[in-house]
Every structure is written in C-alpha cells, then in structure tokens.
Amino acid sequence: MKYFRVILLTLMTAAWVYLTSVHYSGLNSIQGIANYHDGMLSLNAPRSAGHKVIKGQGKDAEVFVDTLGIPHIFAGDLQGLAYATGFMHARDRYFQMELIANTVMGRLSTILGEAGIGSDRYWIRFELENRAQEYLDSIHDKAPDLYHYLVAYSDGVNACINAESARERDPMYKIWNYSPGPWKPYYIFLVQSYMSSELALYDDYFNRQEILDKLPDAIRQMLYPTQPADQPTIIPSGHSAGHNLAYTGSPAPEASGGPQITLFKPGEKNNYIPREFNRSLGSNNWVVDSSHTASGELLLCNDLHLFLTSPDIFYELHLSCARLHAYGFSIPGVPFILTGHNDKIAWGITNGGWDVTEQYLLKVDPKSHDNYWLDGQWKAMTKKDFVIAVKDRPSQKLTVRYTVFGQVVEKDTFTFSLRWHPLYSCNAVASFWRLMQASCWEEFGSALRYYDYPSQNFAYADVHGNIGMICAGKMPVKPEGYAGGVLDGTRSPIDRYIPFDSLPHSFHPGTGYLFSANQQPENGKYYYSSRWFDDLYRPRRIAGLLSEDKKVGREKFLKMQSDTKDLSAADIAALLKLYFPDTMLSPEWEKMRNWDGVLDPGNQEAIFYKVFRRSAKIEGEELARSLGVRSSPGYDQLMHFLAGDMTLSYDSVTISSSRCFKHIVKMTDSLYARYKGEKGFKPFDFHIPQMTLLPGLDIDVNDLGGSDNTINVNYGAHPVIRTLIQIKNDTISSWMINAIGQTGRINDRQYYQQLADWKKNSPHPTQFTANPRELKYIRENILFEHK
C-alpha cells in the first residue's frame, strides 16, 4: 500500500510537471510564464521618460517622444533619421515587424509553432525572401541614397534589439517563447508584399468565371455587373454629383465583356472555395480646394479601413532634417511617411483594388502531370522543394511546381497557375521614398511613375493651392473583352502594363474637389477590376456631402469622417413605397419609411436595419443557389435588382424583384421577433483582437455605429487611422488619430491610449515644427551619438 501511494504521487507529480512544462500551440509553458527568474513577472515596464543618450554605431539624431508616444526625430541627415526611426519602430513594434516579415517569408511556424504551418505553406512558395534580397541588391547602384537609408534604418532596428535585455523585451516574446532575430534591410520589401497580399490577392476568379459561363447577360448585368452604371468615378468625368440615391436610376449598360474560356457547363456544380477575403477593406480620401472652404484653405482627409487589431499596423512619425521635413503615418518596418504631408505637399491613400492576380487554367498532360500545354507544345513544369521549420515540432516538406505563369495550384478538380504580379516588381518602396521628399505636383507624379503595388489612389494638395489625384499602380493589361474570370493557360501571358501616363489622374478638376472610396477610377478603355459593385453607397455619400453647395471647414470634415448615415436606408424606403405603397406593415417597417439612415447603435431603426441586412444576405444566398452559382450577389447588387422591379428568367428559373423583397420583409420580421427577445443581441458590438489572436486580450467596442456603406466604416474593417490636413497661407497643419495607440507593448500605458479619442473622432493636433524647442508635452528625449 505504501509503495502504491508513492507510485501514485510520483505519477501525479510527473503529470503536473509535464502539463505545466508543455508548450501549447507554440505558447510558452505555464512554468515558463510563472517562474520568478525570467517569467512574465520578471519583465520590466518600458522605460519611457527622461533623458537617454545612446552611443553606438549610429548616426547623430535626437528624438523627442511626446505623451502620446509619437517620436519627433531630428537629425543632421537622412541616414540619421532612418537610424532613429529604426530604433523607435523596433522599440515599440518589433514583435509586429518580425511577425509580418516571418509570415511573408513562410517562417511563421518558427514563432507560433503548429498554428503557423498553414500560413507558411501558403507563403513559402512565393519565395519572397529571395526576391526581396534581389530588390535590395538592385537599388544598390540605381538608388544609392535609398539603399543607405534602408541600411541605416536596419542598423537602428538592430541597435535597439541588441541593447534590450530579455527583461526589457515586448511581453509577446515571453508569451510566445521566442527570441527576436536580427532585422535585415531587405525586409522592407516583405512588408510591401504583405500589404499587396492583404489588399489585392483575390482568389475569386473561378466564381466569377462560373457567373460568366452560366448566367445570361441580363441577369449578370443586373446582379453581377462588371461596371456599375451612373456611379461617381474617382476621376470626375460625367458623373452626376449630388445624386444621393443609388439605384433609382437606369440599370447598368450592356455587358462589356465575357468569358475568356469555357469552364462551367449549365447545371455543373462549382466546388471551388476561394480564400477568404475581407471585402470591407478599403479607405476614404478626399481633398477640396479653396473654392470649397469657408476661409480659403485646402483640406485633405484620409481614413484607412483595414481589419483592426491591437496594435494596428500604422505608426505616427515626425521626421526632420535639412533635406526632409515630413509628418504622418508609417508602417513599422517601412521608414517612410505613407500618408501625411511634408512642408510643401500633402497626400492620402486609398486602396485601388485592381486585379493584379490572375488564375490561368492549365491543360495538363494526361501522361505526365508535370507537363502543361503552352503555345502549341508540351512544356515541363519546374519543381522546387521547401522545408518549413516548425517550433517544437519536426520540420515539414513541401514540393511546388511552377509554370511560366507562376506556381501551380490544384484545388477541387482544377489545376491552375497563379500569377500574382506583385511578385515581379517592388518599386513602391522607392516611390514612397521620393514621394515624401516631393515638393510639387510634377515631383509627386514623378515619384508615382514607377509605383507598383498595392495599387492606390493618391489624393494630393500643395501649398500653391493645387489639388489632384493619381490612381497609381502597375496594372497588367488583360486580353480584349476580359470581364474578371479565369484566363487561358495554354497561351503565353500578356506581358504588358498600362502606361503610367494612361492611368486615371486629375489635376485641378472643375468640381473643386476630388475623392476616392475604392470605387471605379474612370470609365476608360482599360479594365481594372470587376468588383466595383461592392462599394457604391459610400462613394455616393461622400460625393453627396462634398457637392453640397456649402463652404466647408475643418469641423465639417471631422463630422464627415464620423458620418454613419447609410444611403441604402433611402433605397429601403423607396422599396417599401414601390412594393407596399398602401399596406400597413409591422411598426418597425413603418418607421423605416421615414428613417434618416443614421446608424446609431442605440437607435431601434438601426438595429432593425442590421436584421434587414442579415435577411438580405440570406436572400442573396438563396438567389445564387436558385441560379446555380456559388457567389451570392453583394448587398449593393441585390438592392440594384430589387429597385429594378423586374422579373428575369434563366433556364427554368425565374427571379422576381418583388417576390425577393417581400420574402426579405417576412424574414426580417421573423428574425427581428427572435432577436429582440435575446439579451445579448447587440449587432453593432465588435471586438478588436490582439494581433496574434491571443484570447483575453480583445478590446470590446460597443458604442460605435456605421456599416460597410457608411463613411465611418464599421463592419469587418474600421478606420485604423484618420488624418485631416489643412493648407492655409503656405502653412500645413494636421490632425491625426490612431485607432489603438503607438506601441504594441501590452505592458506600456500607450498600448491603447488613443482608442477613446478615436471612437469620438477627436484627433490630436500634430506638432509639425522644424524647431524642436517648440515641441510640447515631451516626456522623453533620446540622443543618438557616435561612439
């Protein structure tokens, strides 16, 4: 009995020691977290006050950090600026920087363990690390200034990392049981690739192909149009400004393209499940000239809509040296101002969303699956082997085949090649480098001449009173009549791009204002995308507000940035009038007839509207099912169809706007009756997850309104930053806000310091001064000196 007890005790102890020492999903063990020597409790709070002198290999620079954690960097030259920027980026966000770089290199599993394998299998086949190295080598001779700037930045990052002891590191390193590695100058190109993927690596071409193959033009143009009709384009040519209701006008024009190949026969099932893509990603920017403002100033606004995590991806920065004085938001890992201003010009960006991804259907040799048919002959695919290193687990092997188009992908029954154009060019880094030093429209244009990915719409204003817009990117030319489907993989790809001078742009438009909200750039001859129908209400709302015959000021634009009026409310009222002119519906529906569309989370109509949106989504899915296609029409498209009051037939299927809307009304009533009794039904609430999705670190937000149609987007994506820039009497002033905070360190008080102000859209005035003595609210001063 005595021995039995001891054995039992030994087993219990062994089990406890094992369970508390094991690394779950790549996380540190309980013993690792709880020990006093180097566990969580041993970590020091970040030192962020007082005066510090850092002597090293660095350049001379001085940093003043204000109470929001924003570094104001003053240096003798550009390299000094880069060094100090690297130091500050690393101090506040190095874990995030490494996470992004490792994700893109296909090495996420070295940080997250098994949880990263899926991501690594996806990314490693792009071979982006090798390409990034080549890009850096290529600028060594072409742009030595930029090359040395990037090297100095990298030195600054590594100086910070090397100076930090394990106890001073970001707690994420402890939680994930990981030690930081060195930063290399070419990692900046990985960040560009990451953003290109986040913003434009679409995978829905097979679904688009199915629509092109199966549906007749009449249905396709109504529910899945390539080009929406009568919509405000970014470049103002013939759009009807001030026209607020989206779909009371004429239906879309005839089809402007069709399938390049035939893939789906009528009745054939499509089992292709595309990679999930957040459709709410986008942004707003608008710029007005002096004719539109009360006191003759120029105003430029920009808010970037991305999936919001803590920390978010942007970092506020002030750079000043003899050659450059700029302020705005950078991305950790990228030592440039991406949206902001210098002392001569201001700019803001929104996502272009162009089709820079292509899927080529391959004809594979039935005798040898490693051959494919190209230009009249069989060609051999090339093969490459990859090894994925996984933390605490054995490595994984992966073999990938490639064609002239790119990697070969087998999904469902299809074998296709993925051609992702951002793989072959990485010039955005050089463009932003020149952009932040530009001082006029010509220099702005020449900075963007070689800009490639991700495609962006750049709004512009300068101290000379000019405004403009350039939709920049390296857009591959598509075959004649292309409408967004799969491409023919038996012919060599077209290797041409739309020339820069043919890209949509505008300078000093007659309207006195310009804006972009991810809508179609222009009604020109080139194809850019077929997804414009996902974003129609938001551009309409911006166009409506900007074209009001009023002299605006800063306050009006701040209000506009927080605007939560959904224009589809007017369309719902129009639909009720159309289909239920004299019928008394439920009290909620009756209120909808006169609702202003403002999505306030406490408002009953707003809550009812959210239920309506759920019903509309279900109805859209049913509509797609009845038509035999996988993609359901988006909300904007569905409303287009409903407003048309039409009956369309295809094969043995008949779809009717009236029947659909009546069904939605019924479903909304029934869903609302179910939801309103539920205590936890708060349709506007959302959570901001920590960037590695660690449970317990979510931030709950429950007091914001808005939808995917409102200027203040609150649905899947959120305005992660907002800027407002004013140019008056040759002077540029700005106000900015970050949704979360400057630092990514959870043990720092600035972790989500700006959240409350972001919710109210109360941006702080920036301290854009070339004289450090004029800076206020400084709590830390760091001096970098040569050894």
Add this chain to the structure above:
Amino acid sequence: MIYIKYIALLILFFLLHFFLSNTWLIAAWCLLGIVSCTWIREARHPLLNIMALELVIGAAFWTFFWSGNEGLRQIAYHSGTSPVLWPLLAIAVNVLTAFLCSTTFFYLTRISVKPPVS
C-alpha cells in the same frame, strides 16, 4: 536548530528563484525533498513547511519586486484582469510544483533509505 535550517533554506531558495527557472528549479525542489528526508528530519510537517517557505518567498518577491511594477499593472489593465491575479497565479504554480516535487522525492527517499536506529 530546525529554524536555522529553514532560514538557510529560505535564503537559498529566494536566491535560487532569482537565478534558476523551469527545469533547474524543479530539480532544486526535488533535491529539497531529499534534503527534507535526510537532513531536516526533526520537522513535524516538513512538506507543509516547504509550502510555507515557497509562500514566504512568493510574498517577498511580490512585496519587493512586483507590487511597484508599472508594466504588470498595464498588462492587467489591458487584459481586463486584476493586477493581483498574475502574482497569485505565479505563486500558486510555484507553491504547487515545489510541494509535489519535494513530496515525491521525500517519500521516494524515505522508502529507499533505511531510517537510522535510535
């Protein structure tokens, strides 16, 4: 005499917590179990004393190092937890591990070493 032994162990383990973690600390607790059986033989409740010893060390760390740690307060604030939760959990894990490891080795030693003839 017994108290002197415990004071010596208290100081020793306080220092060990400074310099050792995970496997090494577990090994130290296992040794403590052996020592409890062979050296601190007079103690009535040697294993409970080890728990008490760990509690005192935890309390000392809390008082001297963690209570003024601003970073810890920020972590608690940003994770919506109480600032005392993290130290309490850490102490609990250490006390429990110390207790189990030393107890196991205490009994393993006792059954394998003959008690001295009095």
